[in-house]
Amino acid sequence: MKHEKSQIKAVLGIPLLIVALGSLAFGARADDTPIRLADMAQSLNGIASQVMIDQELDHKYGVDVSYKGYPTLDGLFNAIRGKQVDLGFGGWTGFAQFRAQGYPVVNIFPVGRGATLDVLVPTDSELQSLDDLKGKRVASYAGAAGTATVLLRVMLNDFYGFDPAATGDLQYVGPGIIPALLDSGDVDAGLLFDPLATKAMASGKYRSIGNLGDLYKEKTGDDFLWISLATNDDFARANPEALAGFLKGWVDAVEYVKSHPAVFEAYGKKLGLDQAGIDQLAERVIRDYATTWNDDYINGLKAFAERASRVMDKGFLDELPEEAFSTRYAP
Missing domain, CATH: 3.40.190.10 (Periplasmic binding protein-like II)
Known part of the structure; x- marks a missing residue:
C-alpha cells in the first residue's frame, strides 16, 4: 500500500x-x-x-x-x-x-x-473558429469513441453543419504528436487537453480557436x-x-x-x-x-x-x- x-x-x-x-x-x-x-x-x-x-x-x-x-x-x-x-x-x-x-x-x-479541451492551430493559421474547420484536416487525441471526440463531432455537426469524420477529415493520433503534426502541416487543427494544451499555448506557437466545454455550455445551456x-x-x-x-x-x-x-x-x-x-x-x-x-x-x-x-x-x-x-x- x-x-x-x-x-x-x-x-x-x-x-x-x-x-x-x-x-x-x-x-x-x-x-x-x-x-x-x-x-x-x-x-x-x-x-x-x-x-x-x-x-x-x-x-x-x-x-x-x-x-x-x-x-x-x-x-x-x-x-x-x-x-x-x-x-x-x-x-x-x-x-x-x-x-x-x-x-x-x-x-x-x-x-x-471539459474546460481544458481546446482545438489548437498554429499561431499564424488563418483559422479563427470551429466554423473554419470545414474541409480541414483535424486530429483528435481521444480516439474514435473517446468522450472528447464525441463532443467535437456533436459540436461541429449540430452547431456548424458538418462532421469531419463523415468526410474523412478527422484522424486519431497520440496526444504527444499533435503539435508536431501542426508544425509539419499534416493537420490543420488538433484537439488537445491539459496539461498538453496549456503547454502548447504557453509556448506561443499555438492558439485555441475553441474551448469545447465553454462552447457547449454557450450553445445548449447545459454543463458538459x-x-x-x-x-x-x-x-x-x-x-x-x-x-x-x-x-x-x-x-x-x-x-x-x-x-x-x-x-x-x-x-x-x-x-x-x-x-x-x-x-x-x-x-x-x-x-x-x-x-x-x-x-x-x-x-x-x-x-x-x-x-x-x-x-x-x-x-x-x-x-x-x-x-x-x-x-x-x-x-
Missing part, C-alpha cells in the same frame, strides 16, 4: 510538495476501507488525488485510497470494467456505453466539465461532463459508506487545490512552464472541476447522449440505461 501511494509522487513529479504544505493528520485506522483508484498516468486528476492521500482526507472519512496510473486508456478501462480497481476516472460516455453492453459499471460523480468517477456494482453494494466517504474526501481535496495554487508549481515547472503558464494551467484546471451531481445535471447528459447517438456510428449510446448513473453516494 505504501509503495502504491508513493507511485503517484513519481508520476506527477511533485515529491513531497503537498506534504510540505502541511498535513491534516487524521490518521489511518485499521477499519478504514481500502479503495483502489485508477487513472491515466500523468493525468491532472492526480493532483487532487495526491492532495487527498497526502492530506489524509481519505482517512478523515474512513477510507484508505491507493492510486495507480495506467499508460493507456484501454488499460485503464479494462481495469475498471474488469474490477481490477474499485474506482476510476474516465469519459462518462465510455462508462455509459459499457453499461449498455452489460458491464456493471456506473458513473457516480463528475470530475471535469468530460471526466467522471465510475465504480462497479459489486463494490458499490458491498461498500456504500466507503463510496460516500471517498466522495466527501474528493470534494475536500478539490477545495484544497482551489485554495492552495502552490500545488501547481512543481508540476508546471516539470512541464517547462514559466510562471504565466503555471498560472494559466491552475486557472484552467480549477475552472474545469465539477462537483454538482443531481438529476438535473444527469438530464443534461441524457440530452447530449441523444445528440451523440444521431452523429456517431450505429450502436453508440443508442441505449442509455438508467443504471449508468447513480446519485446515491454524492455528498
